[in-house]
Amino acid sequence: MYAVEQIKEYLKPEGWVLLNNFKKEINLIAEQVDEDEIVEGVAILVRGIGGLKQYLGVLTSKRFLTTDKQKKFIGFNFNDIHKFTTNKKITSSEINFAYNTEAISINILSDDLGKRFLKELQDKLSIPSNVPTENNNTETRQIVRVMKAIKMNIEILNGKEQLNQNGSGYKLAQTKPGTVEISVDYHDAETFKLVKWERVENVQKSVSSIVGWTVIGSKFGNAGAIAGAMGANVGKDKSVATLFLKRENGEKVPLVIKCDKKDLEKLSLLIVAEEEETTQTAVTPPSTTTSIPTDELIKLKELMDAGILTQEEFDAKKKQLLGI
Known part of the structure; x- marks a missing residue:
């Protein structure tokens, strides 16, 4: 039980x-x-x-x-x-x-x-702990409830090694807009800035986004491991989501979590930080040398040498492949 x-x-x-x-x-x-x-x-x-x-x-x-x-x-x-x-x-x-x-x-x-x-x-009960009780003489102060607390158990598929505590039970809570608290078992919760969260629709696309987002941040794992964790858990009744979190020192902490319908409903109620940042800001621009379609150019050269393509046709195809 x-x-x-x-x-x-x-x-x-x-x-x-x-x-x-x-x-x-x-x-x-x-x-x-x-x-x-x-x-x-x-x-x-x-x-x-x-x-x-x-x-x-x-x-x-x-x-x-x-x-x-x-x-x-x-x-x-x-x-x-x-x-x-x-x-x-x-x-x-x-x-x-x-x-x-x-x-x-x-x-x-x-x-x-x-x-x-x-x-x-x-x-x-929506009663802040600083509200005076019957036996206090403190002046009554006006209380404004900004939002209803959102709390849920989460199952972390990837990223738990980045949390400060080890354990088996993980909880997420949001009591203030823009931040979330992650607690492990009975340990005190750690507060993170909630940059964004994404439901995983395209496993490979999401993996690319996570890996790019953590280039400057802390370790998260290789793309293959993340893709395996996601792909194994995307199904008819279950889904996968990625939480993009930040510590106060700027360290980036993405967590891949398993979700069901109720979990997704709660995630949709989370309020992200006002200053959102895209997951692409830390992605290193691809080198131009790695984007050259070498194999295609070799085949085109062989076709020209064999007399199948003219020099003009070869030059036109070459410019098309190189985008020039």
């Missing part, structure tokens, strides 16, 4: 003891994750005096999942969560919200997992 592995990846840095303690809860929650849901965060939740009782919270692209005191599954759809507030405590953050007609109160352990989880949950 893929969801089980996704949840475990988030918990791995906390150690095998925690993984073993939450084994049943991991399986219980993972069974309820739909195929089109993406696990996007995991946190340790606490209840009881002193927060000694721990249980599991899982955030997906659609819901907040956890268990009740009887360890039965509970799911909260984001669209049905209202009146969300937070209250920071010494070792945890208390969240309160109304779900349908029920008042819900949950404590999230304030470790690294919990902090990332809470921020992700606030983003899901």
Whole structure:
């Protein structure tokens, strides 16, 4: 079950003891994750005096999942969560919200997992983390939501060696126009400028574009390997796309990813950087010597020597081939 592995990846840095303690809860929650849901965060939740009782919270692209005191599954759809507030405590953050007609109160352990989880949950509910809560005296400030976050799991066919982290699970997110964040497993995401993205319709043309784009940039692989990865995955129900990314230092990072129909729909919503650049800017102009059609000229010369072509006909064909 893929969801089980996704949840475990988030918990791995906390150690095998925690993984073993939450084994049943991991399986219980993972069974309820739909195929089109993406696990996007995991946190340790606490209840009881002193927060000694721990249980599991899982955030997906659609819901907040956890268990009740009887360890039965509970799911909260984001669209049905209202009146969300937070209250920071010494070792945890208390969240309160109304779900349908029920008042819900949950404590999230304030470790690294919990902090990332809470921020992700606030983003899901369109509540920026700097918004004052009920227990703050900070003046209320106007919040402007520029765009809805776009998040998706991606399968990288070529280019993963250029990312700063190694792993098996890759996620793409866009929360600001013109940039995307790529995260590997539970590691912190790296931010790139999104120059453009292209769906692969013509494998050879796309390969030429990628190789040319990376002449001045970092290593990406030879054209044959890229073409093989693409050609093997272009089919009726699946497609391939190339993301043209840039680091802050100007390093160029193209990623070839496998797509299905839903992935392509999400890619179409991405907002590229305002100052787009074409993939041809770094292509080295072809040498004039390599473009001369030597074989054709030799055959024409042989035809003239054999008396089949006249000198005038040979000269005319020669100029035609050389473009002069």
